[in-house]
Amino acid sequence: MTQFIVVGAGIIGTSIAYRLAEAGHAVTIVERHHPGAGTSGASFAWTNSNEKTPYGYHLINVLGMRAHRALENEFGARPWYHGGGAVEWKTNPAEAAELAERVERLKGWNYPAEWIDPRDLRTLEPALAAGASGDAPIAYFPDEGWVDPTVYVEFFLQKARALGAVLRRETVTGLVLRGTSVTGIRTASGKTIEADVVVNCTGRWANDLGQEARLSFPLAPTLGLLVVTVPAASGVRRVIRTTGVNFRPDGAGRVMLQSEHDESKFTLESRPEEIRPAAEAMIARAARLYPDLAGTAAEAMRLSLRAIPGDGVSAVGPLPGIDGYYAAVTHSGVTLAPWLGQVVAAELGGGAPETALEDFRPARFF
Ligand SMILES: Cc1cc2nc3c(=O)[nH]c(=O)nc-3n(C[C@H](O)[C@H](O)[C@H](O)COP(=O)(O)OP(=O)(O)OC[C@H]3O[C@@H](n4cnc5c(N)ncnc54)[C@H](O)[C@@H]3O)c2cc1C
Numbered sequence: 090m091t092q093f094i095v096v097g098a099g100i101i102g103t104s105i106a107y108r109l110a111e112a113g114h115a116v117t118i119v120e121r122h123h124p125g126a127g128t129s130g131a132s133f134a135w136t137n138s139n140e141k142t143p144y145g146y147h148l149i150n151v152l153g154m155r156a157h158r159a160l161e162n163e164f165g166a167r168p169w170y171h172g173g174g175a176v177e178w179k180t181n182p183a184e185a186a187e188l189a190e191r192v193e194r195l196k197g198w199n200y201p202a203e204w205i206d207p208r209d210l211r212t213l214e215p216a217l218a219a220g221a222s223g224d225a226p227i228a229y230f231p232d233e234g235w236v237d238p239t240v241y242v243e244f245f246l247q248k249a250r251a252l253g254a255v256l257r258r259e260t261v262t263g264l265v266l267r268g269t270s271v272t273g274i275r276t277a278s279g280k281t282i283e284a285d286v287v288v289n290c291t292g293r294w295a296n297d298l299g300q301e302a303r304l305s306f307p308l309a310p311t312l313g314l315l316v317v318t319v320p321a322a323s324g325v326r327r328v329i330r331t332t333g334v335n336f337r338p339d340g341a342g343r344v345m346l347q348s349e350h351d352e353s354k355f356t357l358e359s360r361p362e363e364i365r366p367a368a369e370a371m372i373a374r375a376a377r378l379y380p381d382l383a384g385t386a387a388e389a390m391r392l393s394l395r396a397i398p399g400d401g402v403s404a405v406g407p408l409p410g411i412d413g414y415y416a417a418v419t420h421s422g423v424t425l426a427p428w429l430g431q432v433v434a435a436e437l438g439g440g441a442p443e444t445a446l447e448d449f450r451p452a453r454f455f
Contacts, residue, residue, distance in 0.1 A: 090115050093437065094274055094284040096261050096298060098124035100132075100238050101422050102290030103245040104430025105437075110252035112438050117282065118249070119274065121260040125242040128292050131315060131393035133347050134423040135328050135337065137175065137233040138200060140191065141421065145448045146402045147198060149425060152445060154232060156427035169240035171338070174231040175328035176210060178222045184332055185225060192228050205229045216324020221378045235328055235337050236423050245430075257282075261291075264299055264414065271414035274298075286437060289416040292396035295404075304408060306454040307399030308418070314352035316368040317389040318344045323382040325375075334374040344382065346371045357392055364390045395420050399454060405429065406436075406450040416451050 091114050095106040098120035110116045120126070136157055138150030160167045179185040195202040205227050211217060213229070246256065260277035264287060273283040289295050296305040320342030328337040339345035351367040368387040376382040396418055398404040403419035417433055419425055432443040 091286065091438070092284045093117070093286050093288060094119060094282060095288045095290055096120075096274065097127065097290035097292060097294075098242065098246060098256060099127045099129035099290060099292055099422070100125075100242055100426040101129075101292070101417050101419070101429060102288075103242045103249065104426040105288060105290060105417060105433045106254055107245040107249040107252075108430045108434030109437065110249045110254040112434055114438065116249060116254035117284065118246070118254060118256045119259050119261055119276070119282070120256060121258065121277075124246050124256070125239040127294070128393050128396055129238040129242060129422070131313070131391040132238055132423050133313075133315060133335070133337070133345065134236045134238050135175065135233065136170075136236055136424045137230065137328075138424065139175070139195070139230060139233065144198065145445070147200070149403065149428065149445050149449070150421055151200065153421070153425040153428040156431065157234075157236070157424075160427055164244075169237045169244065170234060171236070171327075172234040173327035174213075174229055175233040175330060176205070176213060176227060176229050177330035178210075178225040178227045180223060180225050180332045188228055189226065195230075201230060201232045203229050203231070214324070214326055214329070216326075216379050216381060218378055218380050233328060237340060238423055241426070261298055264304060266301070266304070266411075269410055270412040271304075284413075286413050286415060288433070288437065289414070289418070292418060292422070293394045295396070295416060295418045299408075299414075303411060303455075304414070306404055306408075306416070306451050309397050309399050309401070310394035311397060312352055312355060312357065313347065313391075313393050313395055314355055314364065314367070315389075315391045315393075316346045316371050316387050317391070318346070318372060318382070318385040319388040321382060321385040323379045323385070325379055325382070329375075329378070331374075331378065334371050336375050343388065344375065344385070346375055348374075355392060357394065359392060361390060364392070396422065398451075403446075403449040404451045404454070405433065405446050406442075406452065409452045409455050419449075 265273040
């Protein structure tokens with residue numbers, strides 16, 4: 090039986106840990122905070138392969154979406170998943186042109202993408218203000234959805250535990266490296282925990298584990314701001330993407346909003362009082378489309394960094410010249426998690442390398 094340490098109990102770590110435990114391996118998950126405390130707990134969590142290029146990256150995200158669907162058959166239910174597709178229209182001409190180009194590209198890749206008229210949009214979203222989309226073409230992506238990442242993390246963590254996996258609440262301070270082999274981890278409490286393979290699933294903190302150049306690779310994190318409203322009967326039913334703001338339901342009547350334009354103004358150190366005007370402006374923009382959102386307050390404003398490897402796509406695989414060490418670090422991790430869980434566990438269990446991951450190996454950085 091191979092002994093694995095999975096560092097990080099986010100959506101990627103718990104997916105991989107569960108599949109390793111399912112395959113009969115001994116798994117210790119090491120997490121410094123509560124499970125889901127990292128980026129997975131501060132994600133827009135839209136399952137999609139919508140703006141993903143090049144084609145290979147689009148493909149693995151499609152495989153992620155498919156793997157999300159398959160979980161329903163496997164477990165009988167997937168309470169973390171919310172379907173209904175996503176709708177998008179852009180009133181700014183440059184953005185509208187990009188959307189038109191994207192829809193054609195996605196259709197060419199056989200990705201479900203269609204144009205709908207304002208009446209269809211009102212059927213999908215009855216609470217939308219009349220004429221909200223103006224004369225902008227409206228795109229509909231029926232296979233997309235969104236996830237409650239924490240509900241997902243809890244489910245797979247409990248499943249992994251039921252198969253013997255253990256969660257240890259420790260901060261990993263470094264890897265134990267003997268020659269060219271990683272043989273375990275060191276923790277802040279002074280312990281050394283040995284394993285045959287250490288799987289780094291710490292997302293944006295991935296380079297904190299391997300202080301040496303041969304154990305790390307470039308990351309290019311960007312800051313994200315998510316605003317969550319107080320519960321409000323706004324009628325928002327699915328992922329809505331428009332000029333200036335994207336939003337979706339976030340459970341119990343809350344709406345989660347995100348805006349690339351607004352988030353670029355902040356840093357992780359920004360204080361709530363600095364962010365609040367931008368949060369209120371985002372809600373006001375959405376309320377022009379959904380009048381019942383008007384006057385809704387921001388209950389939470391979450392700043393987090395996207396876990397993005399240096400060239401923008403995933404980094405999944407062993408590090409060259411190092412045995413016993415594997416990294417799985419990616420943006421779009423909510424979409425990719427169930428597929429990565431399966432294929433990474435299969436590779437780590439001695440299976441053939443997954444061909445769809447060929448372009449995404451950390452070795453490209455060395
Ligand atoms: C604003 C925003 C919007 C996003 N929107 C989407 C989206 O719409 N769709 C999508 O698919 N993806 C989206 N993402 C990306 C997605 O959320 C991430 O790719 C995913 O959550 C990464 O999961 P993870 O498990 O790799 O990392 P994390 O969830 O960050 O988990 C890593 C864990 O490692 C732990 N850890 C770190 N260092 C140590 C250490 N030294 N010792 C012990 N434990 C440690 C952390 O506490 C954390 O719990 C978004 C991200 C952001 C920030």
